[in-house]
Amino acid sequence: MPAKLRLMARSTGKKAKKPAPNTMWGGRFTVPPAAAMTAINASVSFDKRLAAQDIAGSKAHAAMLAKKKIITVSDNAKIQQGLDKIAAEIRAGGFVFSDALEDVHMNIEARLAERIGEPARRLHTARSRNDQVATAFRLWVREALTHFDAALEDLQKALIVQAERNAATAMPGLTHLQPAQPITFGHHLLAYVEMLGRDRSRAQAARARGNECPLGAAALAGTPFPIDRAMTAKALGFAAPCANSLDAVSDRDFALDYIYCAAVTAMHLSRLAEEMVIWSSPQFGFVQLPDAWTTGSSIMPQKRNPDAAELVRGKAGRVFGALGGMLAMLKGLPLAYNKDTQEDKEGLFDTAATIMLCLTAMTGMAKGMKADKARMLAATERGFLTATDLADWLVRKLNMPFRDAHHVTGRAVKLAEQKNRRLDQLKLADLRKIEPRVTADVFKALSVQTSLRARTSFGGTAPENVKAAARDARRKYLSARKGRA
Numbered sequence: 105m106p107a108k109l110r111l112m113a114r115s116t117g118k119k120a121k122k123p124a125p126n127t128m129w130g131g132r133f134t135v136p137p138a139a140a141m142t143a144i145n146a147s148v149s150f151d152k153r154l155a156a157q158d159i160a161g162s163k164a165h166a167a168m169l170a171k172k173k174i175i176t177v178s179d180n181a182k183i184q185q186g187l188d189k190i191a192a193e194i195r196a197g198g199f200v201f202s203d204a205l206e207d208v209h210m211n212i213e214a215r216l217a218e219r220i221g222e223p224a225r226r227l228h229t230a231r232s233r234n235d236q237v238a239t240a241f242r243l244w245v246r247e248a249l250t251h252f253d254a255a256l257e258d259l260q261k262a263l264i265v266q267a268e269r270n271a272a273t274a275m276p277g278l279t280h281l282q283p284a285q286p287i288t289f290g291h292h293l294l295a296y297v298e299m300l301g302r303d304r305s306r307a308q309a310a311r312a313r314g315n316e317c318p319l320g321a322a323a324l325a326g327t328p329f330p331i332d333r334a335m336t337a338k339a340l341g342f343a344a345p346c347a348n349s350l351d352a353v354s355d356r357d358f359a360l361d362y363i364y365c366a367a368v369t370a371m372h373l374s375r376l377a378e379e380m381v382i383w384s385s386p387q388f389g390f391v392q393l394p395d396a397w398t399t400g401s402s403i404m405p406q407k408r409n410p411d412a413a414e415l416v417r418g419k420a421g422r423v424f425g426a427l428g429g430m431l432a433m434l435k436g437l438p439l440a441y442n443k444d445t446q447e448d449k450e451g452l453f454d455t456a457a458t459i460m461l462c463l464t465a466m467t468g469m470a471k472g473m474k475a476d477k478a479r480m481l482a483a484t485e486r487g488f489l490t491a492t493d494l495a496d497w498l499v500r501k502l503n504m505p506f507r508d509a510h511h512v513t514g515r516a517v518k519l520a521e522q523k524n525r526r527l528d529q530l531k532l533a534d535l536r537k538i539e540p541r542v543t544a545d546v547f548k549a550l551s552v553q554t555s556l557r558a559r560t561s562f563g564g565t566a567p568e569n570v571k572a573a574a575r576d577a578r579r580k581y582l583s584a585r586k587g588r589a
């Protein structure tokens with residue numbers, strides 16, 4: 105036999121020792137799937153994470169079937185008990201998942217049949233695995249969004265506490281990573297609290313948008329059985345059933361929303377992580393990261409490496425990858441269900457594990473980091489941070505147009521640079537050579553503390569503002585832990 109034919113024979117299972125075709129759908133098949141077919145088809149190794157959600161969906165479905173007299177009350181009772189027992193088996197780690205049964209849904213249904221017999225075979229009336237998996241996955245993602253939101257709140261809290269401690273801690277504010285103007289460390293940290301606040305509102309919106317129930321869409325077209333989709337939707341805590349059966353079984357934008365939310369957060373966390381790496385380097389020395397979130401080197405005894413921060417920075421990449429992967433997988437799929445969408449899970453599960461771990465690590469670092477206020481203050485003395493304050497003084501006291509004041513200040517900075525002095529260490533006589541109308545009270549304006557205190561515009565860095573902003577952030581973000589499903 106030519107090699108090509110031999111291969112085909114093997115892949116169609118002709119040489120196999122006649123194991124039975126799949127018991128769940130094998131009625132029209134005469135030979136079992138090729139080994140690699142089973143391998144490519146099986147998802148149970150990863151979708152077993154949906155077991156609790158699958159069982160919840162099946163229980164709601166069976167109860168509705170009984171209520172609508174599609175199955176008997178006694179069959180429903182057996183199904184409910186059987187599923188509860190299986191849930192306990194799975195929790196106890198005693199459940200054996202089999203690749204031959206493809207996915208978590210068929211594994212559980214097959215086990216139910218082992219336990220209760222015929223009633224189990226009525227459970228799949230008026231539903232399909234297509235609406236079954238869409239329902240279970242939505243339940244999983246919904247819960248993941250709730251945990252995500254809570255973890256974001258934990259990090260916000262840690263940052264707010266540090267901001268309160270450092271409301272008046274002066275540090276150099278940077279643009280282009282170059283010294284720009286004095287700011288407070290508290291103000292800097294509260295910037296992240298705002299970013300995380302938007303991350304939370306994105307997560308809450310995603311949760312609300314995805315909170316519709318696909319169950320009862322059946323394979324794609326609905327079902328002739330007199331089901332009550334509102335009843336199952338309500339039992340599972342959804343706001344409503346999905347309005348269109350084709351949409352219900354085929355779209356995965358709710359999963360995409362989750363990954364996008366996580367990707368934005370991963371991006372935000374990577375920025376804070378990068379700052380922690382910079383701040384904790386001896387050259388900066390602005391913060392010390394806690395022992396519990398740093399590591400030593402096996403060769404250089406002096407080292408304290410910010411590995412956790414670096415990993416948070418690095419792990420953003422795999423979350424972005426999952427987002428691209430999910431978009432590419434969904435692109436161009438015709439309605440309705442396609443097996444491609446089985447590929448929606450691993451990227452999302454990995455994203456969830458990654459982002460939750462990153463949030464835990466970041467919260468640990470944020471809680472335990474210690475600001476070195478003296479080092480930060482010393483750093484404000486380099487880089488002419490109050491040059492803008494000098495220009496502002498010229499505008500206000502001498503009524504100079506800002507562009508002219510900018511030019512005069514530039515010359516003062518050049519002079520200070522030549523003399524290797526700070527701006528406030530220049531002599532009044534030197535400044536008067538540049539602008540004769542300058543008076544001695546200009547020096548007050550050149551101090552870092554005056555500069556900070558003056559920035560009282562809404563959202564500005566003045567210590568009084570930062571204290572108030574921290575209070576507002578507490579009220580806005582940390583008040584209502586309750587009311588979360």
Ligand code: ARG
Pocket residue numbers: 147151207233234237443445446
């Ligand atoms: N494991 C499948 C998935 O995740 C379940 C749906 C399979 N449906 C089907 N008709 N083959 O998408």
